[in-house]
Amino acid sequence: MISYELTEEQQIVQSTMAEFAREELFPQTRRLDDDAAIDTELLAKLWSTGIVQMQAEAEGRSPVTNAIALEELGAADATLALAIASTLGFVGAIADQGSARQREELLPAFAGDAFQAAAVAVLEPSFGFDVSRLSAKASRDGDNYILNGRKAMVPMASQCSHFLVIAESDGVADALIVPRDTPGVSIAEPKGTLGLRALELAEVTFENVTVPAAMRLGEDKGADVQQIIDGARIALAAIMTGLGRGIRDYVIPYVKDRIVHGTPLAKKQFIAFTIADIHMDVEAMRWMTWKAAWALEERQPVTQQAQLAFTYAGQQIIFIADHGLQMLGGHGFTKGHPVELWYRNARAISVLEGAAGV
Amino acid sequence: MVDFSLTEGDLKLMEVMRAERLRARTIAREIDRIPESQPLTDGDHPIVAGTIAPYAALAQEKAPISGLAVTECLMQTVGAPEFNTRPAPSPSGTWIVNELGSEEQKKAYGHLWLVFGVSEPIAGSDPSAMISTAKYDPETDEYVLNGEKTFISNIDLGDGVVVIVKGEPDADGKRPFYNVVLLKGTPGFEIGQPWRKLGTRYHNLGSFSMVDVRVPAMNVLGNGFVNIQTRLNVNRPVQSALGLGMCRSILDFTHGKLAEAGDEVDYAKGRSSRSFAEDKLIRMEALWEATWGVIMQCKWLEQQLGQLSKGFQTQVAMAKTMSGKATRQITQGCLELLGAEGISEEYLAEKYFRDARIIDIYEGPGEIHRLAIARKLLGYRKGELD
Structure with missing residues (x-):
């Protein structure tokens, strides 16, 4: 029965995250971008909201609630939202698809009070890369897999305890859990990126890495890798919804205050209509994200919904950020306002397919 | 939940x-x-x-x-209506009489089949620009109507129309809107030829003129223009969903024909692995889904708040605007993908392309609804943002 009603718990999560994002994250967004690093104190605060820890407990797992939380975080700072979503992607995959032993061994490290990063490593450093065409290969060798390949744009790679590496094995995509200190794993220095700079996105190389078969996600049963990609698409759509909302809420007071040729900018139909379009897109992005997250939570087929939510959000966030910047004119191009940062983040997040989860 | x-x-x-x-x-x-x-x-x-x-x-x-x-x-949303297979269940004019009329008016006219006359040739969606008038004649206790209305659905059908006209100026110089019951056969009430149209040719759409038409004072329903919003609030998202139904048919047709030609959409793949057609179809499906979400949220809110609430007016405007955008972009995009064969009358795709174009016009074009949405977001009233 179709309903858009949040549970009481979800309303609490929403308002708690909104307050946290507004009070703690938003004031730091420029500094983080300038520093191109996330400070550990802020990560600890973010961790203290408990969003990741809840996923490590079977009864606390809820992609819908996560999507709601990620929108709130994304409205303040998409980079920090993605820092959490990246770890959520790893934890969610273990919680949903890990064997009992894998869940038992790995999840407690993410249920504690101290921040712990981990990431799903999907993207590869080549133009024209596609999630359906993996170059990274895992070949079975007795009780082990031998993993070779390069993974790109891994969030906070140097801080991750584990990577969930998506690689091709026997012609199909498979997921291997690789502790970062495994011999053959090397993490490159971040080269710097257009946007989401504080994530320290970096390349990770796996060279003849021996991964025990027991560390294959789901062990003998294997894993549904598509579900991990679906979850990533939903998480990114949720953050883009927040980012779009943040831009909308920032430009509205600006265009009302700014007088151009005798009247507020907001009273020019083109500007007013564009703001209406931005608002509609944000709303639509949210409902699409919820619908896909709901399907994931209910273990319904989700690939199509996740793709549509991600595609729409990725397309419209550029429209929103582009027009948001344009409304500020020259000021939009300067670092005196956060819109240029959001513009960079919008382009970055909409192509970062795979580096997140709900 | x-x-x-x-x-x-x-x-x-x-x-x-x-x-x-x-x-x-x-x-x-x-x-x-x-x-x-x-x-x-x-x-x-x-x-x-x-x-x-x-x-x-x-x-x-x-x-x-x-x-x-x-x-x-x-x-x-399941598919294009193709044409009217059933008589319209509840014409708007009849609804207005029964919602807004006095007991006497309901008794006299509530059982009749009455359509609704709003638009004028030079005042499409701007009620303030209407020039049709009602002037009271105290000698006969009648109103005298003059003016012209157009784009009236099903005017050839039924017993008459509830027409919106402007009364004489009040003490402040404002001219009130009246909803007036006007029955066929009343002298001076002339119905024109139905419009020939780009699409939805099955839909009767006509015009009428009023030249010194006299109606009894009891035919004036009162309560002006405002109450009509209720009906429009309820109906606009339904028309929006109907637009999605048209899109569903042309999308399904396009998916099918392209799959036969070897271009089948795989939602799992990323953008680098897709053909142009696949990518475009996914983007159009995404727009369909975006519109679906906005319409259903609007209707869910209507169920929560009740039909008479004004608490979901912005959602109504969004549903209609999104659907207008979606129906234009999707039908245009599908015909682009289908190529030359798609314009053949052997198939219905070209019909959907024509039929769907009305969705972003009737019951308020996207521009009017964007104005309403923007006023809400920016905190402006009518007169401050136009």
């Missing part, structure tokens, strides 16, 4: 509507070639004879549904 599951009742009713529309599809081209609209006057169209009307099925459904408002829209 956030829930997007369809109930047994929803699915059943969507199937009833789908079956209805598939029956209509078998003669859709034939109907489309009739140059002027032929309103359905004497019951159901023979193509659906002996089957239950989808709206009757909705009213009678015993299994749980997502709600009358939500489920009605779900039903509308």
